[in-house]
Amino acid sequence: xxxxxxxxxxxxxxxxxxxxxxxxxxxxxxxxxxxxxxxxxxxxxxxxxxxxxxxxxxxxxxxxxxxxxxxxxxxxxxxxxxxxxxxxxxxxxxxxxxxxxxxxxxxxxxxxxxxxxxxxxxxxxxxxxxxxxxxxxxxxxxxxxxxxxxxxxxxxxxxxxxxxxxxxxxxxxxxxxxxxxxxxxxxxxxxxxxxxxxxxxxxxxxxxxxxxxxxxxxxxxxxxxxxxxxxxxxxxxxxxxxxxxxxxxxxxxxxxxxxxxxxxxxxxxxxxxxxxxxxxxxxxxxxxxxxxx
Amino acid sequence: xxxxxxxxxxxxxxxxxxxxxxxxxxxxxxxxxxxxxxxxxxxxxxxxxxxxxxxxxxxxxxxxxxxxxxxxxxxxxxxxxxxxxxxxxxxxxxxxxxxxxxxxxxxxxxxxxxxxxxxxxxxxxxxxxxxxxxxxxxxxxxxxxxxxxxx
Numbered sequence: 001x002x003x004x005x006x007x008x009x010x011x012x013x014x015x016x017x018x019x020x021x022x023x024x025x026x027x028x029x030x031x032x033x034x035x036x037x038x039x040x041x042x043x044x045x046x047x048x049x050x051x052x053x054x055x056x057x058x059x060x061x062x063x064x065x066x067x068x069x070x071x072x073x074x075x076x077x078x079x080x081x082x083x084x085x086x087x088x089x090x091x092x093x094x095x096x097x098x099x100x101x102x103x104x105x106x107x108x109x110x111x112x113x114x115x116x117x118x119x120x121x122x123x124x125x126x127x128x129x130x131x132x133x134x135x136x137x138x139x140x141x142x143x144x145x146x147x148x149x150x151x152x153x154x155x156x157x158x159x160x161x162x163x164x165x166x167x168x169x170x171x172x173x174x175x176x177x178x179x180x181x182x183x184x185x186x187x188x189x190x191x192x193x194x195x196x197x198x199x200x201x202x203x204x205x206x207x208x209x210x211x212x213x214x215x216x217x218x219x220x221x222x223x224x225x226x227x228x229x230x231x232x233x234x235x236x237x238x239x240x241x242x243x244x245x246x247x248x249x250x251x252x253x254x255x256x257x258x259x260x261x262x263x264x265x266x267x268x269x270x271x272x273x274x275x276x277x278x279x280x281x282x283x284x285x286x287x288x289x290x291x292x293x
Numbered sequence: 294x295x296x297x298x299x300x301x302x303x304x305x306x307x308x309x310x311x312x313x314x315x316x317x318x319x320x321x322x323x324x325x326x327x328x329x330x331x332x333x334x335x336x337x338x339x340x341x342x343x344x345x346x347x348x349x350x351x352x353x354x355x356x357x358x359x360x361x362x363x364x365x366x367x368x369x370x371x372x373x374x375x376x377x378x379x380x381x382x383x384x385x386x387x388x389x390x391x392x393x394x395x396x397x398x399x400x401x402x403x404x405x406x407x408x409x410x411x412x413x414x415x416x417x418x419x420x421x422x423x424x425x426x427x428x429x430x431x432x433x434x435x436x437x438x439x440x441x442x443x444x
Contacts, residue, residue, distance in 0.1 A: 041315035042313060042314055045315075045381060048311055048379050048381055056344065151312075212372075214344050215329055215330065215343060215344075215346065216346065221345075228381075
Protein backbone atom coordinates (compact mmCIF):
# COMPACT_ATOMS: atom_id res chain seq x y z
CA UNK A 1 0.00 0.00 0.00
CA UNK A 2 1.59 3.28 -1.07
CA UNK A 3 1.86 5.92 1.60
CA UNK A 4 -0.40 8.98 1.66
CA UNK A 5 2.44 11.18 0.52
CA UNK A 6 3.25 8.98 -2.48
CA UNK A 7 -0.38 9.11 -3.58
CA UNK A 8 -0.50 12.87 -3.22
CA UNK A 9 2.60 13.24 -5.36
CA UNK A 10 1.19 10.97 -8.06
CA UNK A 11 -2.14 12.75 -8.15
CA UNK A 12 -0.39 16.06 -8.61
CA UNK A 13 1.80 14.75 -11.37
CA UNK A 14 -1.15 13.30 -13.27
CA UNK A 15 -2.97 16.58 -12.82
CA UNK A 16 -0.20 18.57 -14.42
CA UNK A 17 -0.02 16.07 -17.29
CA UNK A 18 -3.72 16.56 -17.77
CA UNK A 19 -3.26 20.30 -17.93
CA UNK A 20 -0.65 19.89 -20.65
CA UNK A 21 -2.71 17.50 -22.75
CA UNK A 22 -5.82 19.62 -22.53
CA UNK A 23 -3.83 22.71 -23.53
CA UNK A 24 -2.37 20.81 -26.47
CA UNK A 25 -5.84 19.78 -27.49
CA UNK A 26 -7.00 23.36 -27.50
CA UNK A 27 -3.99 24.50 -29.51
CA UNK A 28 -4.54 21.68 -32.02
CA UNK A 29 -8.19 22.67 -32.37
CA UNK A 30 -7.36 26.25 -33.26
CA UNK A 31 -4.57 25.21 -35.62
CA UNK A 32 -6.94 22.75 -37.23
CA UNK A 33 -9.39 25.49 -37.99
CA UNK A 34 -6.68 27.53 -39.61
CA UNK A 35 -5.34 24.59 -41.60
CA UNK A 36 -8.81 23.74 -42.83
CA UNK A 37 -9.43 27.30 -43.92
CA UNK A 38 -6.14 27.31 -45.78
CA UNK A 39 -6.95 24.03 -47.53
CA UNK A 40 -10.34 25.45 -48.46
CA UNK A 41 -8.79 28.61 -49.87
CA UNK A 42 -6.35 26.69 -52.03
CA UNK A 43 -9.07 24.74 -53.77
CA UNK A 44 -10.11 27.23 -56.50
CA UNK A 45 -6.62 27.37 -57.97
CA UNK A 46 -6.34 23.58 -58.12
CA UNK A 47 -9.73 23.31 -59.79
CA UNK A 48 -8.98 25.89 -62.45
CA UNK A 49 -5.55 24.46 -63.03
CA UNK A 50 -7.10 21.08 -63.67
CA UNK A 51 -9.61 22.56 -66.09
CA UNK A 52 -6.83 24.24 -68.02
CA UNK A 53 -4.72 21.11 -68.03
CA UNK A 54 -7.58 19.09 -69.48
CA UNK A 55 -8.17 21.60 -72.22
CA UNK A 56 -4.49 21.38 -73.07
CA UNK A 57 -4.29 17.62 -72.86
CA UNK A 58 -7.28 17.37 -75.18
CA UNK A 59 -5.54 19.43 -77.82
CA UNK A 60 -2.15 17.74 -77.56
CA UNK A 61 -3.38 14.20 -76.98
CA UNK A 62 -1.70 12.88 -80.08
CA UNK A 63 1.64 14.49 -79.34
CA UNK A 64 4.42 12.04 -80.23
CA UNK A 65 6.91 13.20 -77.63
CA UNK A 66 4.85 13.97 -74.56
CA UNK A 67 6.89 15.50 -71.76
CA UNK A 68 8.07 13.01 -69.13
CA UNK A 69 6.09 14.78 -66.41
CA UNK A 70 2.93 13.69 -68.17
CA UNK A 71 3.90 10.35 -69.67
CA UNK A 72 6.79 9.21 -67.51
CA UNK A 73 10.06 8.00 -68.98
CA UNK A 74 8.58 4.98 -70.66
CA UNK A 75 10.10 2.63 -68.10
CA UNK A 76 8.85 1.70 -64.66
CA UNK A 77 12.05 0.61 -63.00
CA UNK A 78 12.82 3.20 -60.36
CA UNK A 79 10.07 4.63 -58.20
CA UNK A 80 10.30 7.59 -55.93
CA UNK A 81 8.10 7.45 -52.86
CA UNK A 82 7.27 10.73 -51.16
CA UNK A 83 5.73 10.12 -47.74
CA UNK A 84 4.30 13.24 -46.13
CA UNK A 85 4.33 13.26 -42.32
CA UNK A 86 4.31 15.79 -39.53
CA UNK A 87 7.37 17.24 -37.87
CA UNK A 88 6.07 16.52 -34.41
CA UNK A 89 4.73 13.48 -32.69
CA UNK A 90 2.02 13.06 -30.07
CA UNK A 91 -0.60 12.74 -32.76
CA UNK A 92 -1.68 9.15 -32.27
CA UNK A 93 -0.95 6.83 -35.14
CA UNK A 94 -0.80 9.70 -37.64
CA UNK A 95 2.89 9.41 -38.51
CA UNK A 96 3.25 5.69 -37.91
CA UNK A 97 0.48 4.94 -40.41
CA UNK A 98 2.34 6.72 -43.16
CA UNK A 99 5.61 5.06 -42.20
CA UNK A 100 4.07 1.62 -42.18
CA UNK A 101 2.33 2.16 -45.49
CA UNK A 102 5.51 3.43 -47.12
CA UNK A 103 7.46 0.45 -45.85
CA UNK A 104 4.91 -2.03 -47.16
CA UNK A 105 4.80 -0.32 -50.53
CA UNK A 106 8.58 -0.20 -50.77
CA UNK A 107 8.85 -3.89 -49.93
CA UNK A 108 6.21 -4.77 -52.48
CA UNK A 109 7.91 -2.79 -55.24
CA UNK A 110 11.25 -4.33 -54.39
CA UNK A 111 9.76 -7.80 -54.41
CA UNK A 112 8.72 -7.04 -57.98
CA UNK A 113 12.34 -6.31 -58.79
CA UNK A 114 12.00 -2.54 -58.90
CA UNK A 115 14.27 0.04 -57.36
CA UNK A 116 12.85 2.28 -54.67
CA UNK A 117 13.96 5.73 -53.63
CA UNK A 118 12.40 7.66 -50.80
CA UNK A 119 12.13 11.40 -50.30
CA UNK A 120 10.48 11.91 -46.92
CA UNK A 121 8.73 15.20 -46.26
CA UNK A 122 8.48 15.92 -42.54
CA UNK A 123 10.82 14.95 -39.75
CA UNK A 124 8.85 12.11 -38.21
CA UNK A 125 8.64 10.16 -41.44
CA UNK A 126 12.35 10.54 -42.01
CA UNK A 127 13.16 9.27 -38.53
CA UNK A 128 10.82 6.34 -38.88
CA UNK A 129 12.08 5.23 -42.27
CA UNK A 130 15.72 5.74 -41.43
CA UNK A 131 15.55 2.75 -39.13
CA UNK A 132 14.91 0.22 -41.86
CA UNK A 133 15.11 1.80 -45.27
CA UNK A 134 18.00 4.18 -44.73
CA UNK A 135 19.78 3.17 -47.93
CA UNK A 136 16.80 4.22 -50.07
CA UNK A 137 16.46 7.71 -48.65
CA UNK A 138 17.73 10.32 -51.08
CA UNK A 139 17.33 13.43 -48.98
CA UNK A 140 14.61 14.95 -46.92
CA UNK A 141 12.57 18.08 -46.56
CA UNK A 142 11.03 19.41 -43.40
CA UNK A 143 9.16 22.53 -42.49
CA UNK A 144 9.78 22.36 -38.77
CA UNK A 145 9.32 25.76 -37.20
CA UNK A 146 7.27 27.20 -40.04
CA UNK A 147 4.10 28.85 -38.90
CA UNK A 148 2.28 28.60 -42.16
CA UNK A 149 2.71 26.49 -45.25
CA UNK A 150 3.33 28.46 -48.38
CA UNK A 151 3.06 27.47 -51.97
CA UNK A 152 6.80 27.89 -52.36
CA UNK A 153 7.30 25.01 -49.92
CA UNK A 154 5.40 22.71 -52.22
CA UNK A 155 7.40 24.14 -55.11
CA UNK A 156 10.57 22.96 -53.41
CA UNK A 157 9.30 19.40 -53.25
CA UNK A 158 8.08 19.37 -56.82
CA UNK A 159 11.32 20.88 -58.08
CA UNK A 160 13.28 18.10 -56.43
CA UNK A 161 11.01 15.53 -58.06
CA UNK A 162 11.27 17.18 -61.48
CA UNK A 163 15.04 17.44 -61.23
CA UNK A 164 15.36 13.75 -60.42
CA UNK A 165 13.04 12.85 -63.26
CA UNK A 166 14.92 14.98 -65.77
CA UNK A 167 18.23 13.53 -64.63
CA UNK A 168 16.85 10.08 -65.34
CA UNK A 169 17.16 9.00 -61.73
CA UNK A 170 13.54 8.02 -61.39
CA UNK A 171 10.82 6.73 -63.69
CA UNK A 172 7.78 7.33 -61.54
CA UNK A 173 6.68 9.03 -58.39
CA UNK A 174 4.10 8.21 -55.74
CA UNK A 175 2.95 10.56 -53.02
CA UNK A 176 1.77 9.09 -49.72
CA UNK A 177 -0.11 11.34 -47.33
CA UNK A 178 -2.91 11.45 -44.80
CA UNK A 179 -6.09 12.72 -46.37
CA UNK A 180 -8.21 14.67 -43.95
CA UNK A 181 -11.69 13.23 -43.75
CA UNK A 182 -12.74 14.33 -40.30
CA UNK A 183 -11.20 15.18 -36.99
CA UNK A 184 -11.20 11.54 -35.96
CA UNK A 185 -10.40 9.99 -39.30
CA UNK A 186 -7.46 10.53 -41.60
CA UNK A 187 -7.04 8.19 -44.51
CA UNK A 188 -3.65 7.12 -45.77
CA UNK A 189 -3.74 7.92 -49.46
CA UNK A 190 -1.43 6.91 -52.27
CA UNK A 191 -1.35 9.28 -55.19
CA UNK A 192 0.56 8.61 -58.34
CA UNK A 193 2.11 11.82 -59.62
CA UNK A 194 4.26 10.53 -62.46
CA UNK A 195 3.28 9.29 -64.94
CA UNK A 196 0.11 11.29 -64.50
CA UNK A 197 -2.93 9.05 -64.34
CA UNK A 198 -5.42 9.73 -67.14
CA UNK A 199 -8.10 12.25 -66.11
CA UNK A 200 -11.42 10.67 -65.15
CA UNK A 201 -13.73 10.37 -68.13
CA UNK A 202 -17.23 11.75 -68.25
CA UNK A 203 -17.12 15.43 -67.33
CA UNK A 204 -15.85 16.97 -70.50
CA UNK A 205 -14.80 20.57 -70.69
CA UNK A 206 -17.45 22.97 -71.88
CA UNK A 207 -15.81 24.59 -74.85
CA UNK A 208 -19.02 25.48 -76.55
CA UNK A 209 -17.74 23.85 -79.69
CA UNK A 210 -14.83 26.25 -79.92
CA UNK A 211 -11.23 25.28 -79.46
CA UNK A 212 -8.71 27.30 -77.57
CA UNK A 213 -6.06 29.43 -79.11
CA UNK A 214 -2.71 29.11 -77.45
CA UNK A 215 -0.11 31.73 -76.91
CA UNK A 216 2.80 31.07 -77.36
CA UNK A 217 1.94 27.43 -78.33
CA UNK A 218 0.55 24.28 -76.74
CA UNK A 219 3.83 22.61 -76.03
CA UNK A 220 5.46 25.59 -74.40
CA UNK A 221 2.47 26.18 -72.19
CA UNK A 222 2.21 22.52 -71.32
CA UNK A 223 5.90 22.36 -70.47
CA UNK A 224 5.37 25.22 -68.05
CA UNK A 225 1.99 24.21 -66.75
CA UNK A 226 2.95 20.65 -65.81
CA UNK A 227 5.53 21.51 -63.13
CA UNK A 228 3.05 23.99 -61.74
CA UNK A 229 0.34 21.35 -61.70
CA UNK A 230 2.70 18.99 -59.91
CA UNK A 231 3.40 21.63 -57.29
CA UNK A 232 -0.33 22.17 -56.87
CA UNK A 233 -0.87 18.48 -56.19
CA UNK A 234 1.96 18.44 -53.67
CA UNK A 235 0.62 21.61 -52.06
CA UNK A 236 -2.79 20.09 -51.71
CA UNK A 237 -1.31 16.98 -50.08
CA UNK A 238 0.72 19.11 -47.69
CA UNK A 239 -2.34 21.07 -46.67
CA UNK A 240 -4.45 17.95 -46.23
CA UNK A 241 -1.70 16.42 -44.18
CA UNK A 242 -1.38 19.53 -42.02
CA UNK A 243 -5.10 19.55 -41.32
CA UNK A 244 -5.00 15.82 -40.63
CA UNK A 245 -2.09 16.22 -38.25
CA UNK A 246 -3.93 18.72 -36.10
CA UNK A 247 -7.08 16.62 -36.22
CA UNK A 248 -5.18 13.52 -35.16
CA UNK A 249 -3.43 15.40 -32.38
CA UNK A 250 -6.70 16.81 -31.16
CA UNK A 251 -8.22 13.35 -30.91
CA UNK A 252 -5.13 11.89 -29.28
CA UNK A 253 -4.95 14.67 -26.73
CA UNK A 254 -8.66 14.42 -26.02
CA UNK A 255 -8.18 10.75 -25.19
CA UNK A 256 -5.15 11.50 -23.08
CA UNK A 257 -7.03 14.16 -21.13
CA UNK A 258 -9.87 11.76 -20.50
CA UNK A 259 -7.49 9.01 -19.39
CA UNK A 260 -5.78 11.37 -17.01
CA UNK A 261 -9.17 12.27 -15.54
CA UNK A 262 -9.96 8.58 -14.95
CA UNK A 263 -6.60 8.05 -13.37
CA UNK A 264 -7.02 11.00 -11.03
CA UNK A 265 -10.40 9.65 -9.96
CA UNK A 266 -8.91 6.25 -9.17
CA UNK A 267 -5.94 7.66 -7.33
CA UNK A 268 -8.13 10.01 -5.31
CA UNK A 269 -10.28 7.08 -4.25
CA UNK A 270 -7.20 5.19 -3.12
CA UNK A 271 -5.94 8.25 -1.34
CA UNK A 272 -9.19 8.74 0.56
CA UNK A 273 -9.30 5.06 1.49
CA UNK A 274 -5.79 5.19 2.85
CA UNK A 275 -6.61 8.34 4.81
CA UNK A 276 -9.73 6.74 6.28
CA UNK A 277 -7.76 3.64 7.20
CA UNK A 278 -5.22 5.81 8.97
CA UNK A 279 -7.91 7.59 10.98
CA UNK A 280 -9.58 4.32 11.91
CA UNK A 281 -6.26 2.93 13.02
CA UNK A 282 -5.56 5.95 15.19
CA UNK A 283 -9.03 5.76 16.78
CA UNK A 284 -8.58 2.09 17.57
CA UNK A 285 -5.27 2.88 19.20
CA UNK A 286 -6.81 5.62 21.36
CA UNK A 287 -9.82 3.52 22.36
CA UNK A 288 -7.83 0.43 23.18
CA UNK A 289 -5.39 2.64 25.13
CA UNK A 290 -8.26 4.11 27.18
CA UNK A 291 -9.73 0.69 27.84
CA UNK A 292 -6.44 -0.56 29.22
CA UNK A 293 -6.32 2.16 31.88
CA UNK B 294 -7.51 42.38 -78.85
CA UNK B 295 -10.97 41.98 -80.28
CA UNK B 296 -12.72 44.96 -81.74
CA UNK B 297 -16.04 45.32 -80.05
CA UNK B 298 -18.99 47.49 -80.81
CA UNK B 299 -20.77 49.57 -78.22
CA UNK B 300 -23.61 47.13 -77.54
CA UNK B 301 -21.14 44.51 -76.45
CA UNK B 302 -19.23 46.86 -74.26
CA UNK B 303 -22.02 46.84 -71.71
CA UNK B 304 -21.66 43.10 -71.17
CA UNK B 305 -19.11 42.30 -68.51
CA UNK B 306 -16.32 39.78 -68.47
CA UNK B 307 -16.25 37.61 -65.37
CA UNK B 308 -12.75 38.10 -64.15
CA UNK B 309 -11.20 35.74 -61.64
CA UNK B 310 -7.73 36.11 -60.24
CA UNK B 311 -6.49 33.10 -58.33
CA UNK B 312 -3.20 32.48 -56.61
CA UNK B 313 -2.15 29.02 -55.42
CA UNK B 314 -3.08 30.01 -51.92
CA UNK B 315 -6.47 31.59 -52.45
CA UNK B 316 -9.05 33.16 -54.71
CA UNK B 317 -8.09 36.81 -54.76
CA UNK B 318 -10.72 38.44 -56.86
CA UNK B 319 -13.89 37.45 -58.66
CA UNK B 320 -15.90 40.23 -60.22
CA UNK B 321 -17.40 41.26 -63.52
CA UNK B 322 -15.42 43.94 -65.34
CA UNK B 323 -15.88 45.69 -68.62
CA UNK B 324 -12.37 45.04 -69.80
CA UNK B 325 -9.21 43.64 -68.35
CA UNK B 326 -5.70 44.03 -69.71
CA UNK B 327 -3.39 41.15 -68.91
CA UNK B 328 0.35 40.94 -69.53
CA UNK B 329 0.50 37.98 -71.90
CA UNK B 330 3.88 36.51 -72.76
CA UNK B 331 3.90 38.17 -76.17
CA UNK B 332 2.48 41.53 -75.35
CA UNK B 333 -0.34 43.00 -73.32
CA UNK B 334 -3.74 41.69 -74.17
CA UNK B 335 -7.08 43.37 -73.63
CA UNK B 336 -9.96 41.04 -72.88
CA UNK B 337 -13.52 42.10 -73.53
CA UNK B 338 -16.67 40.05 -73.43
CA UNK B 339 -16.89 37.69 -76.40
CA UNK B 340 -13.17 37.09 -76.73
CA UNK B 341 -12.20 33.93 -78.60
CA UNK B 342 -11.28 31.07 -76.26
CA UNK B 343 -7.58 31.11 -75.51
CA UNK B 344 -5.01 29.88 -73.04
CA UNK B 345 -2.08 32.21 -72.66
CA UNK B 346 1.05 32.38 -70.62
CA UNK B 347 1.67 35.51 -68.60
CA UNK B 348 4.88 37.37 -67.98
CA UNK B 349 5.51 39.59 -64.99
CA UNK B 350 3.49 42.76 -65.33
CA UNK B 351 0.42 44.71 -64.39
CA UNK B 352 -3.17 43.60 -64.66
CA UNK B 353 -5.49 46.52 -65.17
CA UNK B 354 -9.24 46.46 -64.69
CA UNK B 355 -11.31 48.89 -66.77
CA UNK B 356 -14.74 50.31 -66.21
CA UNK B 357 -16.17 52.96 -68.55
CA UNK B 358 -12.81 53.26 -70.29
CA UNK B 359 -11.15 54.13 -67.03
CA UNK B 360 -8.78 52.06 -64.94
CA UNK B 361 -10.46 51.06 -61.70
CA UNK B 362 -7.89 48.73 -60.24
CA UNK B 363 -4.37 47.56 -60.97
CA UNK B 364 -2.16 44.91 -59.53
CA UNK B 365 1.16 43.26 -60.18
CA UNK B 366 1.42 39.59 -61.20
CA UNK B 367 4.70 37.71 -61.23
CA UNK B 368 3.67 35.48 -64.11
CA UNK B 369 1.30 32.56 -64.58
CA UNK B 370 -1.43 31.56 -66.98
CA UNK B 371 -4.79 32.82 -68.10
CA UNK B 372 -7.75 31.01 -69.54
CA UNK B 373 -10.07 33.10 -71.65
CA UNK B 374 -13.51 32.15 -72.87
CA UNK B 375 -16.22 34.41 -74.30
CA UNK B 376 -17.78 34.83 -70.83
CA UNK B 377 -14.87 34.77 -68.46
CA UNK B 378 -11.21 35.38 -67.93
CA UNK B 379 -9.44 33.28 -65.32
CA UNK B 380 -5.97 34.33 -64.27
CA UNK B 381 -3.86 31.74 -62.51
CA UNK B 382 -1.12 33.88 -61.08
CA UNK B 383 2.03 32.66 -59.38
CA UNK B 384 1.95 35.67 -57.15
CA UNK B 385 -0.20 38.77 -56.96
CA UNK B 386 0.69 42.01 -55.21
CA UNK B 387 -1.72 44.88 -54.70
CA UNK B 388 -0.27 48.38 -55.12
CA UNK B 389 -0.20 48.77 -51.34
CA UNK B 390 2.01 45.69 -51.01
CA UNK B 391 4.60 46.84 -53.50
CA UNK B 392 7.96 48.04 -52.36
CA UNK B 393 10.95 49.18 -54.34
CA UNK B 394 13.47 47.43 -52.08
CA UNK B 395 11.73 44.10 -52.53
CA UNK B 396 11.72 44.56 -56.29
CA UNK B 397 15.39 45.46 -56.41
CA UNK B 398 16.30 42.61 -54.11
CA UNK B 399 14.50 40.17 -56.36
CA UNK B 400 16.01 41.66 -59.48
CA UNK B 401 19.51 41.29 -58.04
CA UNK B 402 18.83 37.70 -56.99
CA UNK B 403 17.38 36.82 -60.39
CA UNK B 404 20.29 38.40 -62.26
CA UNK B 405 22.75 36.53 -60.13
CA UNK B 406 20.93 33.28 -60.79
CA UNK B 407 21.02 34.03 -64.50
CA UNK B 408 24.76 34.61 -64.39
CA UNK B 409 25.28 31.20 -62.85
CA UNK B 410 23.25 29.29 -65.40
CA UNK B 411 25.39 27.34 -67.82
CA UNK B 412 25.03 28.49 -71.38
CA UNK B 413 24.34 24.97 -72.63
CA UNK B 414 21.27 24.58 -70.44
CA UNK B 415 18.68 26.30 -72.61
CA UNK B 416 15.65 25.49 -70.45
CA UNK B 417 17.31 26.74 -67.27
CA UNK B 418 18.47 29.89 -69.00
CA UNK B 419 14.98 30.57 -70.21
CA UNK B 420 13.61 30.14 -66.70
CA UNK B 421 16.23 32.48 -65.29
CA UNK B 422 15.54 35.07 -67.96
CA UNK B 423 11.89 34.91 -67.12
CA UNK B 424 12.62 35.51 -63.47
CA UNK B 425 14.71 38.54 -64.36
CA UNK B 426 11.88 39.85 -66.51
CA UNK B 427 9.37 39.28 -63.73
CA UNK B 428 11.54 41.07 -61.18
CA UNK B 429 12.19 43.96 -63.55
CA UNK B 430 8.46 44.27 -64.13
CA UNK B 431 8.00 44.50 -60.38
CA UNK B 432 10.43 47.40 -60.16
CA UNK B 433 8.65 49.09 -63.05
CA UNK B 434 5.31 48.41 -61.42
CA UNK B 435 6.50 50.23 -58.33
CA UNK B 436 7.30 53.24 -60.49
CA UNK B 437 4.04 53.32 -62.40
CA UNK B 438 1.67 52.35 -59.60
CA UNK B 439 3.16 54.13 -56.65
CA UNK B 440 4.69 57.30 -58.02
CA UNK B 441 2.31 59.49 -59.91
CA UNK B 442 0.77 56.72 -62.01
CA UNK B 443 -1.91 54.35 -60.84
CA UNK B 444 -5.46 55.40 -60.71
